[in-house]
Amino acid sequence: MSENILSLKGVHTHIGAYHILHGVDLDVPRGQLTMLLGRNGAGKTTTLRTIMGLWQASQGSIRFDGRDITRRGTPDIAQLGIAYVPENMGIFADLSVRENMLLAARGARSIADIDTARLEWIFGLFPAMKKFWLHPAGKLSGGQKQMLAVSRAIVEPRKLLLIDEPSKGLAPAIIANMITAFRELKQTDTTILLVEQNFNFARQLGDSVAVMDDGRIVHRGPMAELAENEELQTRLLGLSLAAHQ
Template sequence: MTAPLLTLEGVHTHIGAYHILHGVDLEVPRGQLTMLLGRNGAGKTTSLRTIMGLWHASQGRIHFDGKDITAGATPDISQLGIAYVPENMGIFADLSVKENMLLAARAARSVDDIDTKRLEWIFDLFPAMKKFWLHPAGKLSGGQKQMLAVSRAIVEPRKLLLIDEPSKGLAPAIIANMIAAFRELKQTDTTILLVEQNFNFAKQLGDTVAVMDDGKIVHRGQMAELAENEDLQTRLLGLSLAAHH
């Protein structure tokens, strides 16, 4: 067994007076897609933000690829090869799709510096990015903005993608496109930690799963096992797939 790419050990996070994470223990296996599930308010987004250094752990350790990043600054953590796609997508509405992509490609000074093969690969994943290349990002539909947010995160090779609720508010056809794109991403040895509320989305993509409740990890295992066990789904998430087709 290779060592996990990312580990959180006993991580606590306070935001002001609020104690959000209560000793999170999490392993993200290298080269796999790990789903982070849980009810609203369980601490999923806080976990991603803490990994990214946007909020700092008040206790515990975070290791990424053999390095301790617990107290790291967000730009330094990003330089190690981690990209974060927040729930609000973080795109620049007044800039074109092209300009958004160029900003995300840190090594590029102009679009000509972006790896052409990689750009074509992204256009294959998300044809709307090519179609609306010169359009202001703010004019894109919700689904297209989400595609742009993911495209920005993968414009350069990354070791780890942290993605917060990519299917939220999207039409079924767009979700199907997202699932196909993430499946392709999984073939590129990119490790992904993905927060999701849509269980159907999660079960189609996840290799491993961690379920959060009240700021702690309460279940870890294979996604396929959780997808087949309705009793466990109901106990952990208050749902069963039978009621959520």
């Protein structure tokens, strides 16, 4: 489908005295995985946090699924069907995997209230979640914590996932597992906006791509087009995907 589930138009964000986003125009097509790429400090995380209402846009508009969410609070935005997986994962270290999942399932008072088929689907994506179901989340490995963070975000059906650098610091085998899981997620009705620094990860998963620089979107197009154009990669990102094969 060509319809955009999320659109940012002329979005500016200030954090204290700092002007971080300078008129971001970004469209996220429904049913696709859109990569948001850019050098460190380009404004990628600020964009996700602004969409989620954690930081308020000082100018411009954000529309999600036909609604203006520019001035809505984070709980209201989440209720509309957006889940956010921050770079720091946002899990509760002192709680078990089971308790973390229950907290993320807003409509459930007990594990029995969570759709069993959906839980089994998540266990299929991330078997470690079933293995460590009763273990404290803080004792999981880095890769397992990332799996838990994503599992929490999808424990209930979401229209849009905002995910910030899911492969950061992970071993290659865990990254491969994450790629497989995201490929399966892409087959559902979930739209994904994903910030990533691992360009091989981006190449394998992205349908479309937007590149940020200095708080602005400076390139939009198919991910495959960027993956095949080393000159464009170098100009936009400072290095080529080929260097990260």
